[in-house]
Amino acid sequence: MEMPEPDTTVLSRKAQIVARLQSVLPTGAVIHTPAEVRAYECDALTAYRCPPLCAVLPASTDEVAAVLKICHELGVPVVPRGAGTSLAGGSLPTADCVILGTARLTAVIETNYADRYIRVGAGRTNLSVTGAVEAAGYFYAPDPSSQLACAIAGNIAMNSGGAHCLKYGVTTNNLLGVTMVLMDGTVTEIGGAHLDAGGLDLLGVICGSEGQLGVVTEATLRILHKPEGARPVLMGFNDNAVAGACVADIIKAGVLPVAIEFMDRLCIETTDRFSGAGYPDCEALLIVEVEGSPAEIDAQLALILDIARRHDPVELREARTEAEAARIWLGRKSAFGALGQIADYMCLDGTIPVSSLPMVLRRIGELSEHYGLQVGNVFHAGDGNMHPLICYDANKPGDLDRCEAMGADILKLCVDAGGCLTGEHGVGVEKRDLMLHQYAPEDLEAQMAVKDVFDPAWLLNPAKVFPLACSAGRRMAAE
Amino acid sequence: MRPESETDLAEVIRAAPGPLRITGGGTRPIGAPVEGAVLETGGLSGITLYEPAALTLVVRAGTPLAEIEAALAEQNQRLAFEPMDHRKLLGTRGAPTIGGVVAGNVSGPRRIWVGACRDHMLGVRFVDGNGTILKNGGRVMKNVTGYDLVKLMTGAYGTLGVLTEVSFKVLPRPETCATLVLRGLDPTRAVAAMAAALGSPYEVTGAATQVSGAVCLRLEGFADSVAYRVDALQRVLADFGAAEVLDAAASAALWTELQDVVALASHDTVLRVSVKPSDGPGVQAVVEAARTDGAAVQTDWGGGLLWIGTSAPDRDCVGLIDDLRAHCASVGGHVTVIKASAHLRRAVPVFQPEPATLATLSSGLRARFDPRGILNPGLMGA
Structure with a gap:
């Protein structure tokens, strides 16, 4: 992975930079010894590592502003970091950068059930947002798989999704407002507890900007009352295309399940061995979940099962108890862990139009043979967000390179099918160099123009999202 | 000028010697004059792609909304954010286009449950002020590839670029709907009733008050489910008095009226205020304190969206708008002048002036996307 050469002037001024940061932060909030900064050398894309110059853990918006002001003045790049769970290398450091961690911004600032929102420090974990409101019967809808660990700051940076976004949308649809600090230290409020912007939708462009436009320190999030109940049904098919057709028919029938999850044979077998979920022996498995009162769930599931029966299923399994429902989800929820037990893997995130599912799965099978690497497919079928897991052996020379080459081929396939490179993980460094496969140079130019406005010196997370050759002029000019 | 293709449009913009006033169907003359x-988008018309099973629709920006709604209805689907038809309120003629809906981020009562127009947008193609053809997003429901310029373009009223093609997530049309109507509640109690309904698990898809003050709460879905939820919601709302229940036909008519704000059509000046619902009664108090003759208020989105109609002289309206803007600046929210004489639309900013930092960012973006300042210049005030 190519990263820009570190700025030697910045490296040589480390002591001065650390001292300045220490002057505005409490003791212990500046991490700078070589051993300690190793903790920040990578995120969840562990294949790439680089210890940063130092890391800071501010505990308030004012402290974040003070840090950014200093870095702006001294020309030091800043890489914001939520909980470090990015699969795309969104918070991968460079040797000359300050990692700005949000881990101490975890407060619940306000809960308002009458107006249905919560305001939290952006470092708070996704699941603990729901944790703060569930006693009152509420939840925060976006639910990325990493929700136990991932921070709202990172969710906003990547516009994270989850399994339930077919019904509830992704982060951007549930984000009402932010407090954001610009690179020059200016603190600004965007949006609020009310709906929709008065002027340009700046909140909409900040969400998903991968920490390149500003550092979000607080967020106002929409909360919803929990449904009365939810129940999954499991369906097994002997053909991927048939499973895809079943999904299409369910959606056309006017039912809107809260989740439609798909797994292929490798995932079914591996997760079943790992979790003992008792999955059927078949090529494709769907888990469809609906919500409502018990009677409403019965009615929706009856309709869904009717449709499934017309597609010659190998098995249809309804959950009659909580335990049975949990068993249906067990394998799916442990899919990544289960694959991890048999091999190292790279998790991709391309999205495709649901209609091209059979073609894309067939092509992935062919690529798998061509590269000699196994691929497991698990994905959100309702919205076409795929998660092909390419298995490789990190200890085998050349395997990671082959895996990356194959990953790039799969993502290009997604784009060519009418989809995109990333549905919910973000571009980061991982998909940066594929951006020109999806966008024309002028399209990227328009996006970079937005960064020019928010961060004219290109100091915030500068080596991400855009191919280095595209952003080089701007990054150099800033130096 | 009425270009017939995206490349023609790009050429028109490149060659434009001065400012352009962009218009679709001409039914929403919102903004500063x-x-x-005049640059018409009606030549860029037609559905490019519609995949009902993928809930995906791609259309050229000048396509009449009616054509889109008819195509979706054939497959029992719809644009779930139910865009308002401004014609009755503004007294305009013509056929609304989808580009106008997107340019204004026009969303109706269901915004409270399914989100706004911007939340259903999957992708855009547009031509910026340099005449460059650009695209962002795509046609799939989950897409975080690069910055989300789709949101930035939605609600930009053509000031950053002229839309040529837009793609949407569409949703199934529910089997039926019903409405509970509660009467005799003051604004504070009305907001409390709507909060109780929206804070229930029954997926209320509309929570509005008529000018009379009557609270309207909509439920949609399969028939058995709606019947069950009508009962359940009545129990939740027992403290607010007995509710009248409207059937599907009466509900549909009522929500079309609410969506199109027909009740305020006779007023010369109409303002649209967005605050959090519990701040709604405070906004109404500002309206009362201004003693503007014959002011009427309809609310939506649980009481957080207020439509204020008045036929007071323009100089009184200026005072009312100033008072409301000051109030919104303090509680959080914004006021947009939707209907007003050209004189009034020049006398006051049509959109709530932004705090300095945001205004700088917004004008910076305009300068990048439209460096010559030729796309609807001044429409949004900057």
């Missing part, structure tokens, strides 16, 4: 050569 723009002096400029």
